[in-house]
Amino acid sequence: MCIRLFYNQRSMAEMHTSSDHAGLLRRFLADRDMPCPVCRYNLRGLDSERCPECGAHLDIRVGSTDLRLGAWLTLLFSVGLPLGFFGIMTLAGLIIDLSRGYFSPLGLWIPIIVGCACFGPATVLVVRCRHALWATSPRRRWMAAMWGSLIAWLLAGVLISIATGAA
Numbered sequence: 001m002c003i004r005l006f007y008n009q010r011s012m013a014e015m016h017t018s019s020d021h022a023g024l025l026r027r028f029l030a031d032r033d034m035p036c037p038v039c040r041y042n043l044r045g046l047d048s049e050r051c052p053e054c055g056a057h058l059d060i061r062v063g064s065t066d067l068r069l070g071a072w073l074t075l076l077f078s079v080g081l082p083l084g085f086f087g088i089m090t091l092a093g094l095i096i097d098l099s100r101g102y103f104s105p106l107g108l109w110i111p112i113i114v115g116c117a118c119f120g121p122a123t124v125l126v127v128r129c130r131h132a133l134w135a136t137s138p139r140r141r142w143m144a145a146m147w148g149s150l151i152a153w154l155l156a157g158v159l160i161s162i163a164t165g166a167a
């Protein structure tokens with residue numbers, strides 16, 4: 001009984017939300033020239049939630065043009081580029097070592113493995129925590145990006161110099 005009641009309440013709420021969205025969409029498009037995001041058909045005066053040209057389901061949402069990507073992209077570049085470098089080094093090293101039939105000295109492999117182990121999780125962390133970084137003040141955002149980038153490039157430089165010294 002409780003489950004059924006909950007289900008009904010939930011469906012009523014969903015129907016209410018859906019009709020709100022449809023009403024908002026209709027009012028928004030009543031006097032605006034807006035292209036369909038799929039086929040570019042002009043949706044002015046649309047009276048349903050589907051594009052009459054291509055049939056795509058349409059929705060109305062809140063967006064922002066102020067995504068504050070600069071600091072985040074700086075940080076992402078600083079951890080993503082070394083990850084790509086160490087990833088390619090791992091792949092190339094494995095191909096070379098397997099074709100030769102013996103492994104290179106550990107002094108060459110350890111910095112490459114440490115590079116992947118550090119920059120892989122760091123890249124995932126930067127991607128997953130992007131909203132937290134975007135929400136902070138510009139000063140904090142850029143301080144985090146600058147310090148993070150400095151540490152990343154120093155670590156990458158040290159690991160590359162150890163690897164080239166061992167090669």
Ligand SMILES: [Zn+2]
Pocket residue numbers: 036037038039040041051052053054055056
């Ligand atoms: Zn369309």
